[in-house]
Amino acid sequence: MEERNSTEETPRNNALAQRRSKSYRQSMRSCVEATHLAYTSGLLTALRIPRSRKAPKSCDITKQVDPDQVALLVKKEWQLSYVTPLYQFRHTQLKSYSKQLSAFIVSEKQQGLAIEVGQELGFKVNFSVVLGLAETDKDAETVFIQILSKQAFSAKDDAQKVVWSGWLTCVNGDLDYLRSLPLEFVSLPLFCTRGPESLTVLVKSWFEKTFDCCFGPLGINSTNLQWLASLWTGCHPTINIQYLKLVWTLPTLPPMDVTYTVHPQDAWELWDSMRQVDTTEDSISIDEVTGFIKGLQSHFFRHFRIDLSAGSLMQISTALGSSHHSGKIKIASPNYIPTILQLLTECALLKMPI
């Protein structure tokens, strides 16, 4: 593929190289798409890996979002997936969606089982909207789904308990992409789930049937884990992070896991020294992040003679939250939810095969 593209682009004549004709641009754009072999990006998703981000500000999210709903989101570990835009998803029809989904789950669960009279397999589904998380007017409102069910062998009057919960969200999504979507589509690219895998699979298949979308696993690669580590360390002055823990996996035989815990004050001083002179500026650049992680790695090397850059970063955690490479995230503090969700929304949008 590379050979073919280079023979087209190498100019035989210097004068031709100056001409930026439309076909040249199109062939260059297809070359950009071909570089990212993990997923195909279409013309609508211009591939952008952000090189700088805004520093997270502590905001009292309870001003924008109902505190009970915030409590539903924090302090729980969520498994992440990405989802392509939903066709004709209406925020006004949530009640009917609840009924349809509960009927679907009940019918799927009863497949192949002998139906016993009197046994209640009743699943009740609750769709609700979490207002206030969306940052721009192009973001769709977050939708929260809960599945309640009676436990087996519970007494007749016991209330139903939540067995599965999940939410679809879009926070500060890429504006060009959102504007380019046709009107019938709603984009909520980040899907967080918690609960038994069997129910997750059922919910996903119902969504796929009803809204013609695709789900896929969302991993958090090492660059994004480094971003999260730096953003959380940067919050140390306002809220004590208590520790910064990083877990690496080294490709030795047998594979070795290294857990590296840093005292928060030391981590913050290292991060502060990495921040460029203009700390009044709001944005953090990728160079500062890589410098911070390199500083931690070289300190480790000096003491243990193990070069952590030969391995891969698997997990980071602080008192503000933790995040794992396989796509698990836990947000412990409600103050920084918008920043974390924005980062995860970006990951989901970049991962989508559209």
Next chain:
Amino acid sequence: MSLLKPFSKLPGLNTANILLVENEEQFQQKLADTVVLQEKTVNVNVLARSLPLPMENEESRPRIDLVVFIIHLTSELSFQSAETSLKYLDPGYFQGKVCFLVTNARNVSVPPERLVSVRKLAASLHCPLLCAEDQTTEGVTTAAHRLLAILKVAAGLVPMATGLYLSTLTRCTVPSDIDQQNFE
């Protein structure tokens, strides 16, 4: 500082020598064995972890026709080690006698920025960039086959083709759109 020079020794008859530089030392041996099996005129392979090569066997070492840097995208160290090794190559090598081989390019856990930076490095040096799959035998055989094609030209065994000519056709290019990715 000892630079590896391309033309300081005499070539052998019907031989071509390839140097595989890899920090992790896992893929080189398999690749070397497969290259030797595929073609009878390739006599010698030289394996190294990083440049500069040791001074002790400077005299007994044959003339190196092609230097291949194997970079595993799963670790940052692999890329950095390849970058530092580049300094020990004489500039004469960069006219068709250097090649970059990258593994795990399709791996989901690899951040895309790493492949972009390897591409930029290869493009700035006008060298070809090959992607290989090192876990299966077919992958190793395919990679060996491609390297052999470039090696034969670099060693002068293909009439009417030189390394410099081939490198203008196969060199890695990075469209300038990639540099304009961050619009903020």
